Amino acid sequence: MKRLLIANRGEIALRIVRAARALGIESVLAASAADRESLAAKEADRTVILGPAKASLSYLDPRLVVHAAKATGCDALHPGYGFLSERTSLVTLCEENGIAFVGPTPTSMEQVGGKIAARELAHGAGVPLVSGSGALANAEEALAFAKTVGFPVVTKASAGGGGRGMVVARTAEELKEGFERASHEAKEAFGDGTLFLERFVQTARHIEVQVMGDGNGKVLHFGERDCSAQRRYQKMVEEAPGAILPADVRTRLHESAVRLLSSIKYRNAGTVEFLYDVERQEFYFIEVNARIQVEHPVSEAICGVDLIQMQLKVAGGEPLALEQKDIQRRGHAIEVRVIAEDPDRNFAPSPGRIRRWQAPTGDGVRLDTAMHEGAMVPPYYDSMIAKLIVHGADRAQAVQRLQGALRDFTIEGIATNVPLLRYIAAHPDFIENRISTRWLEQVLLPSYAQRSAN
Amino acid sequence: MTKPTARDLEALMDLFEKSDWKELDLRTEGFELYLSKDPTRRRSHGPAASPAPVLSAPAAVFGTPAAAPTARAPVAAAAAAIPANWIAVKAPNLGTFYRAPKPGAAPYVEIGQTVAADTEVCLIEVMKLFTSVRAGVAGVVRQLAVQDAEMVEHDQVLLYIEPV
Numbered sequence: 001m002k003r004l005l006i007a008n009r010g011e012i013a014l015r016i017v018r019a020a021r022a023l024g025i026e027s028v029l030a031a032s033a034a035d036r037e038s039l040a041a042k043e044a045d046r047t048v049i050l051g052p053a054k055a056s057l058s059y060l061d062p063r064l065v066v067h068a069a070k071a072t073g074c075d076a077l078h079p080g081y082g083f084l085s086e087r088t089s090l091v092t093l094c095e096e097n098g099i100a101f102v103g104p105t106p107t108s109m110e111q112v113g114g115k116i117a118a119r120e121l122a123h124g125a126g127v128p129l130v131s132g133s134g135a136l137a138n139a140e141e142a143l144a145f146a147k148t149v150g151f152p153v154v155t156k157a158s159a160g161g162g163g164r165g166m167v168v169a170r171t172a173e174e175l176k177e178g179f180e181r182a183s184h185e186a187k188e189a190f191g192d193g194t195l196f197l198e199r200f201v202q203t204a205r206h207i208e209v210q211v212m213g214d215g216n217g218k219v220l221h222f223g224e225r226d227c228s229a230q231r232r233y234q235k236m237v238e239e240a241p242g243a244i245l246p247a248d249v250r251t252r253l254h255e256s257a258v259r260l261l262s263s264i265k266y267r268n269a270g271t272v273e274f275l276y277d278v279e280r281q282e283f284y285f286i287e288v289n290a291r292i293q294v295e296h297p298v299s300e301a302i303c304g305v306d307l308i309q310m311q312l313k314v315a316g317g318e319p320l321a322l323e324q325k326d327i328q329r330r331g332h333a334i335e336v337r338v339i340a341e342d343p344d345r346n347f348a349p350s351p352g353r354i355r356r357w358q359a360p361t362g363d364g365v366r367l368d369t370a371m372h373e374g375a376m377v378p379p380y381y382d383s384m385i386a387k388l389i390v391h392g393a394d395r396a397q398a399v400q401r402l403q404g405a406l407r408d409f410t411i412e413g414i415a416t417n418v419p420l421l422r423y424i425a426a427h428p429d430f431i432e433n434r435i436s437t438r439w440l441e442q443v444l445l446p447s448y449a450q451r452s453a454n
Numbered sequence: 455m456t457k458p459t460a461r462d463l464e465a466l467m468d469l470f471e472k473s474d475w476k477e478l479d480l481r482t483e484g485f486e487l488y489l490s491k492d493p494t495r496r497r498s499h500g501p502a503a504s505p506a507p508v509l510s511a512p513a514a515v516f517g518t519p520a521a522a523p524t525a526r527a528p529v530a531a532a533a534a535a536i537p538a539n540w541i542a543v544k545a546p547n548l549g550t551f552y553r554a555p556k557p558g559a560a561p562y563v564e565i566g567q568t569v570a571a572d573t574e575v576c577l578i579e580v581m582k583l584f585t586s587v588r589a590g591v592a593g594v595v596r597q598l599a600v601q602d603a604e605m606v607e608h609d610q611v612l613l614y615i616e617p618v
Contacts, residue, residue, distance in 0.1 A: 030548075033608055036465060049607040051547040058547075058608070063581040068548050071605035093581070 001025050001076045001316035005069035008080030011387060013040035014370040016078050019308040030068045032058035034378045039370040048072060053380045059083045062090040069099050076315055078102040082382060085291040102315040103268050104290045111264050112288035122285040125263045127256045130284040133197040139179040145197050146175055154200040155182040159190035168200050203436045205276040207242045207283060209257035210299040212310055214320045215267030221254045222299040223329045229440045236440060237424060238295035238335045240302050243395050243433055246281060253283055269311050297368060301333035301391040332395040334402050338386040340377045342415035351379035355413030360405035364391040377414055399431055423448050540614040541591050545606040549578035553602045563595045576612055593617040
């Protein structure tokens with residue numbers, strides 16, 4: 001690999017530019033007109049402007065991106081995350097034009113891309129799925145199924161989602177009574193009252209495993225991350241390791257992720273996401289993310305590796321030099337996403353000019369960002385402006401470092417979620433690691449709003 | 455500071471045009487740039503400058519004409535001589551610039567040719583997909599800013615038309 005086209009923006013584009021430079025690879029940034037002045041554009045060996053600010057006319061056009069790669073003599077392309085990163089057509093275009101795509105093959109991407117295909121793959125690889133029934137004729141059938149998987153269970157409408165036809169039942173009586181109600185509701189909403197049943201996960205954690213494959217069947221894992229602090233399925237805080245996992249569950253989790261992706265000879269970086277049932281201590285497959293993820297730095301911190309550099313090496317045809325036993329996980333890392341949104345105004349985006357930017361430094365503190373004093377946060381794209389990553393000997397030290405780093409972080413000119421992140425980092429539930437996937441929305445945010453009102 | 459490319463200049467001029475500044479006088483090692491929104495103004499100090507540009511149309515004063523574009527920014531170096539009333543036809547997106555509908559065919563337009571606003575003046579190709587670019591204004595084609603089959607970026611000047 002001699003010259004790499006980077007088809008992304010923001011902190012990840014900058015991160016890829018620097019990883020390429022460290023490996024002696026030239027970088028060409030393909031940016032929109034809005035990002036002409038970005039830090040990534042300044043640091044890249046060359047920047048070409050694809051099109052106007054609007055992403056559909058620039059970052060989201062696979063043909064433009066591949067044309068830019070060819071015209072500038074690039075032999076590889078890194079898509080970053082978001083935008084075109086999981087678009088099979090981009091991978092295919094790259095292959096047809098002799099450009100190495102830094103990511104999985106189009107076949108793999110398709111195999112894990114669709115939810116149903118991915119579930120079948122997981123099933124075939126012996127990876128646990130949330131137990132679900134087929135269509136149920138009546139409450140008696142539902143009861144029989146519930147007895148095999150155990151309570152609580154939840155009814156779901158075959159014909160649609162959105163909460164209609166969903167009833168959580170903790171006992172046989174609740175199920176008998178709830179079944180009729182749910183079926184009626186489904187019939188009203190979708191014209192079809194058919195229900196099926198799933199095991200209900202009362203207290204869930206979002207746990208995911210970072211992997212890297214060489215494309216020939218060798219798949220390494222870099223431990224798991226706990227990304228349970230989410231708002232509207234958007235992660236806000238991510239940690240590694242998932243400190244609540246019992247050791248044997250953690251081992252089985254890693255094995256499942258590796259088994260799943262080695263079954264398709266997965267190439268490059270990927271993440272296998274699981275739902276973890278805290279009460280039952282069981283995990284269930286959700287989906288595969290066939291790209292590098294926003295939260296990869298926490299895995300880098302505890303494993304002492306550079307995943308982006310590793311991605312580039314794998315895409316350049318180098319074998320994975322590591323063995324699983326070489327990957328030793330050490331300490332605890334936490335990442336928080338700093339977003340240009342105002343938590344006091346229902347997370348309204350707040351683009352604009354950054355008047356003051358004082359970033360934290362110190363032992364175990366890393367900041368991934370393309371922002372600086374005087375920089376502009378454009379209104380056209382995702383509002384994440386920085387990722388603050390802290391690493392400590394254990395979770396308690398990591399939390400302390402997070403609190404300190406957030407205290408030292410000053411951003412003026414735009415509204416950000418930093419005050420909310422400080423509130424999270426100081427909350428007893430967070431400090432004691434007693435959260436779930438519903439915690440941020442149901443406990444933390446109402447409490448934060450209350451505090452703001454006072 | 456490395457020498458600014460023609461793209462840098464365009465960005466600077468754009469910034470200046472959108473600002474409420476009246477004047478911009480930039481001097482770095484081996485490079486000087488003076489912009490003014492007052493057509494009658496001249497640089498008041500330092501080395502004698504060429505006539506000040508009017509910013510209604512792309513024009514700039516190059517303190518050092520040697521600040522010619524490199525291969526990275528293939529805009530014609532002669533941009534300094536562009537009269538204020540010429541209109542730039544710009545690329546809608548990144549792609550390859552073609553003067554003719556196919557190899558060997560006559561170019562869409564030649565220098566000195568009169569065009570209507572909807573006259574096709576060139577093609578921009580993106581992965582074998584060709585989009586024609588129209589003049590956008592009635593006038594006479596005065597200058598080409600890009601070589602045939604060269605890569606152009608979004609908003610890059612392709613050619614200049616003098617309106618009639």
